[in-house]
Amino acid sequence: MVLDYLGDKEGFFIYWLRSREIIDVDTFFMTASFFDARTGVFKRMTNTQQDLIIPNKFTFDNSTYFYYRVDLDYNQKTYEVFSTQTNLRVGDSTTPIKWYEYVNP
Numbered sequence: 001m002v003l004d005y006l007g008d009k010e011g012f013f014i015y016w017l018r019s020r021e022i023i024d025v026d027t028f029f030m031t032a033s034f035f036d037a038r039t040g041v042f043k044r045m046t047n048t049q050q051d052l053i054i055p056n057k058f059t060f061d062n063s064t065y066f067y068y069r070v071d072l073d074y075n076q077k078t079y080e081v082f083s084t085q086t087n088l089r090v091g092d093s094t095t096p097i098k099w100y101e102y103v104n105p
Helices: none
Strands: 027-030 033-036 041-046 068-073 078-083
Touching: none
Parallel strands: none
Antiparallel strands: 027 068, 033 041, 068 078
């Protein structure tokens, strides 16, 4: 599912379904991209800064470096975000959600 916004706004959105009969999901994975108006292209973001000195800076596990895991709690109408690398919770005052520009080869 690709989530989008209406209008000229920044931000993120999590959509709550009224009925879980359509799709029954407790966990999903989110990614981010940035539209660079100067070049007219979307830039992919990673959750970890690339080390540009290492010769293998482009060889890493895509499933962990481009996503955060989001766990939904339908009873409380809340969600928690977790790192896909460490499985630790992020998105609070001590461990903010960070995105870094992916330097493509």
